[in-house]
Amino acid sequence: MQSLVIVAHGSHLNPDSATPTHTHADTIRATGAFDEVRTGFWKEQPSLREVLRTTHGDEIYVVPLFISEGYFTERVIPRELRLEGWEPELWNSDGISADTATLVASDIDKEVHYCGPVGTHEAMTDVLVRRAESVTGDPEVGNGFGFAVVGHGTERNENSAKAIEYHTERLRDIGRFDEVKALFMDEEPEVDDVTHHFDSEDIIVVPLFIADGFHTQEDIPEDMGLTEDYRNGYDVPATVDGHRIWYGGAVGTEELTADVVLERAADAGADIGDAIARVRQRTNPATQVAGE
Amino acid sequence: MSVADATLSETQLAAFREQLAAEPIEYDGLAADYDAAEDTYSIETPDHQTSLGAAELSTVAGEQAAYISNWYFYTQQVTTERKHAFCRWLELADDRSVPARYDDLESGIDREWGELTITTTLAADGDRRYEIRHVNDSDADGDALTMHTDPFDARDIGTRDADGRYRPLRTAPSLDSGWIFPKLTAAEVYEAVEAFYPATIVNWHREQRGDLDIDHWRDEQDRQSGIYNLITVLPDEAVEWAAAACCDDSQCLKRREWQLSEDEPLAAEGGDCVFPCREPCSMVVAAGREWAKLEREDTQTYEFELTPSEKEQIEAIIDAVADGTVDDIREADLSEGANRYRARYLREKRFDDDGNLSGTPTHPDGHDDDSK
Numbered sequence: 214m215q216s217l218v219i220v221a222h223g224s225h226l227n228p229d230s231a232t233p234t235h236t237h238a239d240t241i242r243a244t245g246a247f248d249e250v251r252t253g254f255w256k257e258q259p260s261l262r263e264v265l266r267t268t269h270g271d272e273i274y275v276v277p278l279f280i281s282e283g284y285f286t287e288r289v290i291p292r293e294l295r296l297e298g299w300e301p302e303l304w305n306s307d308g309i310s311a312d313t314a315t316l317v318a319s320d321i322d323k324e325v326h327y328c329g330p331v332g333t334h335e336a337m338t339d340v341l342v343r344r345a346e347s348v349t350g351d352p353e354v355g356n357g358f359g360f361a362v363v364g365h366g367t368e369r370n371e372n373s374a375k376a377i378e379y380h381t382e383r384l385r386d387i388g389r390f391d392e393v394k395a396l397f398m399d400e401e402p403e404v405d406d407v408t409h410h411f412d413s414e415d416i417i418v419v420p421l422f423i424a425d426g427f428h429t430q431e432d433i434p435e436d437m438g439l440t441e442d443y444r445n446g447y448d449v450p451a452t453v454d455g456h457r458i459w460y461g462g463a464v465g466t467e468e469l470t471a472d473v474v475l476e477r478a479a480d481a482g483a484d485i486g487d488a489i490a491r492v493r494q495r496t497n498p499a500t501q502v503a504g505e
Numbered sequence: 506m507s508v509a510d511a512t513l514s515e516t517q518l519a520a521f522r523e524q525l526a527a528e529p530i531e532y533d534g535l536a537a538d539y540d541a542a543e544d545t546y547s548i549e550t551p552d553h554q555t556s557l558g559a560a561e562l563s564t565v566a567g568e569q570a571a572y573i574s575n576w577y578f579y580t581q582q583v584t585t586e587r588k589h590a591f592c593r594w595l596e597l598a599d600d601r602s603v604p605a606r607y608d609d610l611e612s613g614i615d616r617e618w619g620e621l622t623i624t625t626t627l628a629a630d631g632d633r634r635y636e637i638r639h640v641n642d643s644d645a646d647g648d649a650l651t652m653h654t655d656p657f658d659a660r661d662i663g664t665r666d667a668d669g670r671y672r673p674l675r676t677a678p679s680l681d682s683g684w685i686f687p688k689l690t691a692a693e694v695y696e697a698v699e700a701f702y703p704a705t706i707v708n709w710h711r712e713q714r715g716d717l718d719i720d721h722w723r724d725e726q727d728r729q730s731g732i733y734n735l736i737t738v739l740p741d742e743a744v745e746w747a748a749a750a751c752c753d754d755s756q757c758l759k760r761r762e763w764q765l766s767e768d769e770p771l772a773a774e775g776g777d778c779v780f781p782c783r784e785p786c787s788m789v790v791a792a793g794r795e796w797a798k799l800e801r802e803d804t805q806t807y808e809f810e811l812t813p814s815e816k817e818q819i820e821a822i823i824d825a826v827a828d829g830t831v832d833d834i835r836e837a838d839l840s841e842g843a844n845r846y847r848a849r850y851l852r853e854k855r856f857d858d859d860g861n862l863s864g865t866p867t868h869p870d871g872h873d874d875d876s877k
């Protein structure tokens with residue numbers, strides 16, 4: 214019996230923080246690839262401390278719904294899950310290449326496969342592209358468009374900027390968008406000056422964040438000048454300095470993120486059949502069957 | 506369906522035969538055996554003992570059929586130990602014999618789990634059906650409640666209270682009412698309860714088996730790192746106040762089993778809910794961190810001028826906020842100290858232009874408030 218456990222931050226204040234976790238869990242549950250899909254949170258119930266004991270499986274895959282490697286994935290989650298003998302070196306990662314480590318969780322006295330965060334998986338690039346398509350409503354979008362991937366910056370976590378750079382590079386390699394840039398909230402190049410960094414008239418802006426919240430719904434729209442006051446909302450696209458800004462909000466809310474969770478588990482050895490293909494199809498607006 | 510009408514389906518009989526071909530059955534008052542040489546089945550229940558040829562097996566009915574369908578449900582359909590224990594608890598299986606239970610299940614057996622009323626009934630073939638509704642809706646007409654079939658809907662129902670406010674603690678006694686899950690299977694009732702009250706079944710089950718692992722406050726302090734290490738300096742008596750403030754049944758239904766340490770019990774009420782709390786939750790830890798900060802301040806003697814009624818009014822305002830009764834106080838009920846007009850009047854009279862009570866500065870020596 215296979216169990217998938219998605220672990221995420223959650224919030225005491227913002228009910229939307231856990232929404233992507235639940236949505237992706239539902240999407241994966243619907244594929245039937247796992248006998249059960251459980252969710253656990255740092256700030257909500259069930260807690261990370263207790264989520265493993267809610268499982269019934271003997272093959273357990275834990276996927277952190279986090280953007281980058283760092284304090285949470287390396288220290289908080291392994292400690293709270295009680296992964297015996299954990300050390301970040303087991304991932305043998307350069308900051309964006311964590312894949313999986315198999316350790317005994319003393320809470321349940323069973324081995325679990327502890328996977329790297331979704332944010333650094335290569336499939337996350339596809340989710341960024343999907344968000345560009347959904348925010349513009351154009352499945353072919355690319356030509357004539359610039360693409361800004363937005364992150365926090367290095368202030369709190371060096372690896373968080375690495376994840377941003379990684380996907381920026383990959384998007385550039387795909388060659389679909391005219392220009393691709395990494396922008397940050399608290400360091401240069403700053404998202405505030407987004408229009409200075411692009412020649413393209415149309416700019417897609419997508420924060421590499423898991424959930425919408427204060428940063429993605431209030432700070433970034435105001436900083437870019439999409440609105441004076443986030444409470445009044447903003448247009449998509451909004452015109453700033455002669456550029457059209459297509460602001461997409463946190464990428465983690467894109468349904469296709471469920472696919473990255475599956476990829477992580479599959480990389481760790483989970484047998485998920487054709488679930489990845491089905492999630493890709495199910496979450497694609499262009500192929501969605503009416504009534505699904 | 507009463508015991509007298511109990512019969513068995515082909516599927517149930519096939520499972521029964523298959524199991525007996527491998528080994529005898531003993532479950533919940535049923536003892537059954539298969540004699541291959543004679544090709545006969547012996548079935549023993551507390552009041553009956555029968556021996557049947559293979560061809561007659563399908564004629565088993567009434568009480569013996571009830572015992573067999575009960576065996577089938579609990580061993581072939583509910584397959585994990587935890588779900589098994591929970592479903593048995595739901596129908597008071599340890600207190601009543603199979604026939605007595607089957608009779609009671611006809612009208613339904615109700616149990617409460619937090620603010621949930623869970624009713625178990627029997628389907629014609631002995632399969633169980635479960636209904637969940639809010640305890641406050643116990644007497645409501647089912648048709649008047651919003652119907653749900655997907656157990657995971659419980660997650661959304663539990664996200665906000667009746668006023669639409671976010672419930673960060675799912676075990677707070679503020680679950681909204683007005684909904685019903687009329688017909689769930691055993692697997693679904695488990696998922697719905699898990700979604701309403703995460704991890705409560707597993708911890709209840711561990712406690713039932715006598716192996717609930719409790720992590721006390723001092724264990725929590727030892728484990729915390731990073732910005733949370735502040736809680737390591739929270740004075741012991743403040744932990745007492747924190748437990749009384751947060752873990753009381755009026756705030757959280759879980760029965761607090763954690764103490765200061767194993768040998769240092771807290772005096773605060775733990776509550777008497779069926780499911781336990783085995784360690785300080787993230788809300789209490791976050792609150793503890795805030796209190797640790799505040800408790801670093803030294804006390805200071807202030808002098809305020811208040812009438813006796815004004816002193817009592819301040820106490821009434823604190824009570825109203827702490828008990829969450831502010832919204833219950835009617836606009837024109839001037840007899841209530843926490844009435845809005847009364848509070849506004851007091852502010853006009855006793856605050857100076859800087860918002861200081863009785864004109865008394867918070868820091869008389871003029872230094873900044875370093876706790877902020």
Ligand code: SF4
Nearest residue numbers: 752757761782785786
């Ligand atoms: S620590 Fe207190 S408030 Fe938190 S879940 Fe336990 S009993 Fe409830």
